[in-house]
Amino acid sequence: MEIDVLVIGMGPAGSGAATAAAAAGAKVLAVDRKREIGTPVQCGEVIGRSLLLRSGLRLPRQAVSSTQDHTRFHIGRELTISNHGEQWASVTVERKILDKLLAARAAAAGASVLADSALTSLSMDGDRVMSATIRVRGVEVEVEPRTVVAADGVHSTVAKMTGVCWNDEDMVARGVEFEMVSKRPLPRCMQIFLEEEVGLGYGWIIPKGRDRANVGLAELGLRERSRQRAMGWIEDNPVVSSYFDGDSVLEVKTGDAPVPGFQGGPTRGNVLYAGDAAGQTLAFVGEGIIPAYLCGLVAGEAAALDPDSYDGALREAMGEELGYGGEVKDAILGIWHDRTLDARQRYLAAGLLMSEAVPPGELEALAGTEGLDLAELRRMLSGSPGLKVSRMRRA
Ligand SMILES: Cc1cc2nc3c(=O)[nH]c(=O)nc-3n(C[C@H](O)[C@H](O)[C@H](O)COP(=O)(O)OP(=O)(O)OC[C@H]3O[C@@H](n4cnc5c(N)ncnc54)[C@H](O)[C@@H]3O)c2cc1C
Structure with a gap:
């Protein structure tokens, strides 16, 4: 033919x-x-609203499970940054x-x-x-x-x-996630977790409504995915485990992201x-x-x-x-492999880059003599439009 x-x-x-x-x-x-x-x-099934608008795709109601109006970053179990504005709103689809x-x-x-x-x-x-x-x-x-x-x-x-x-x-992240039922209502935001326990990658809660979400993590540098490791993280992280436990898994989704x-x-x-x-x-x-x-x-x-x-x-x-x-990804990798920084500094810096609190070129200056001092960071970031920085409330 x-x-x-x-x-x-x-x-x-x-x-x-x-x-x-x-x-x-x-x-x-x-x-x-x-x-x-x-x-x-x-797939985590989330789409940034600005990219969706740019694509010109019109989604029928049944292809959309929820919409989120902001994105919340949890960095190192000690800092949260909430990003508002069009580029941080998202739509969860049914792939x-x-x-x-x-x-x-x-x-x-x-x-x-x-x-x-x-x-x-x-x-x-x-x-x-x-x-x-x-x-x-x-x-x-x-x-x-x-x-x-x-x-x-x-x-x-x-x-x-x-x-x-x-x-x-080396540039393929291994992902594992679970579609889970939440024990309490979820906020209308996508939540991203950068911390030592996740490694070179991030964890997420992507709502699919108020009581259901895709919850998982993806990491670079692994040869294999581990469902046990992902569930272990869900049960260990204080914020994630306050919503989910291993008793309500509707679907297991695994895959590699380049x-x-x-x-x-x-x-x-x-x-x-x-x-x-x-x-x-x-x-x-x-x-x-x-x-x-x-x-x-x-x-x-x-x-x-x-x-x-x-x-x-x-x-x-x-x-x-x-x-x-x-x-941004290259800057995160650069930070990650910088042995002059300790683990905490690395994921704080990675979080600041990923949440776009700091543009790639400016991180070095920030990291310099301050050694990524948290109080100093918070002071600097509190002036940024669209961001709300707070200490994480421990569960
Ligand atoms: C765990 C995880 C979570 C993710 N979360 C998100 C997210 O929340 N939001 C987001 O935007 N992206 C996310 N992604 C990335 C997203 O899923 C992919 O980027 C997207 O699906 C790429 O689309 P594609 O069409 O290129 O490839 P795919 O969607 O992978 O489609 C490729 C297709 O090719 C077919 N195929 C393969 N080989 C053959 C063959 N020999 N003959 C015929 N057919 C073949 C497969 O069956 C498949 O249907 C995630 C990825 C992973 C792994």
Whole structure:
């Protein structure tokens, strides 16, 4: 079968790519190996409201489980920072519904969309994919695409088959979370935890209403995920354990989040990589749903009209935002590996960077002679608009 654009993977990146390529007039085949697109969920399901508005996506009510009006950072069990304002408001979605909805929009735009259809092999001529074998519901089908969009996630099969690597293993955070029922009403905010007990990463409570939330953590530098470790943290942290215990788990969600920083629109031969397959996340938090969708749109249009335009178009559309995310992530890593700081200073500094209380370039001055003195920090931060800094109330 000859087609213009073959999209591998129907997460947000693949759906964006298939929608844009079909809208640009291409003959598109989009496949996903999952039997049900969107399931299982491997995601905290939260979207920053400003990014959502920018994406132009209109979400039907059933795809939204809750909205939050601010974000609260708990840093080292001794400092909390609440960030208000548009960029700190968030929407929790139901990925099972959202991913299927985005795939349906791709189909409505004219793409052929096939679940339960896995890419199993590629036939190459140098860097170019000449044909792809797809196992469609158990039957092997050969496809000859003009261009391929690899939107097949952090451990991209296409990248492995073509011998490229956009996601260094050291830049992949291992995540474990539980969808849990809360013992008491949750505040209308997303809560982020940076502390020694979590390591190089962060923990979270992402509400899915007043009495339910995704609760978990993700860390860099681990080879394996541990559900026991994540539950141990939930039961040990005074704030988290005041809401949740291990007796009310509705779903276990695990997955890997790439945070290499912005690498533009990676292309090899006639293959364009998009979404997690290209590490296109907001690197300091690993937020990838909307970035993947937006990058997918750019990749899809380029795949249909002019593959060489992908990198330039993506840098223009997403470079500033994703580049900034990479800059903050690099600053956090720099602090983390700075052996002149003790553990407490490291997570305090990481928290200040992540909560954007301090821009990446200014942290050094702050850390200097003060040694990240907490009283001094609080004095400085209390002047920042949009922030409320307080001592954490111990449970
Ligand atoms: C624990 C965790 C929590 C997260 N929380 C958040 C969050 O709260 N907010 C946020 O914005 N982001 C979050 N992320 C990141 C977010 O989930 C991803 O960035 C996003 O899903 C990327 O979309 P994608 O389309 O690139 O990849 P994916 O959503 O991973 O989709 C890739 C698709 O490719 C398919 N595929 C793979 N191989 C093949 C093959 N050989 N043939 C056919 N199909 C194939 C897969 O089945 C899959 O459906 C989180 C990630 C993790 C791991």
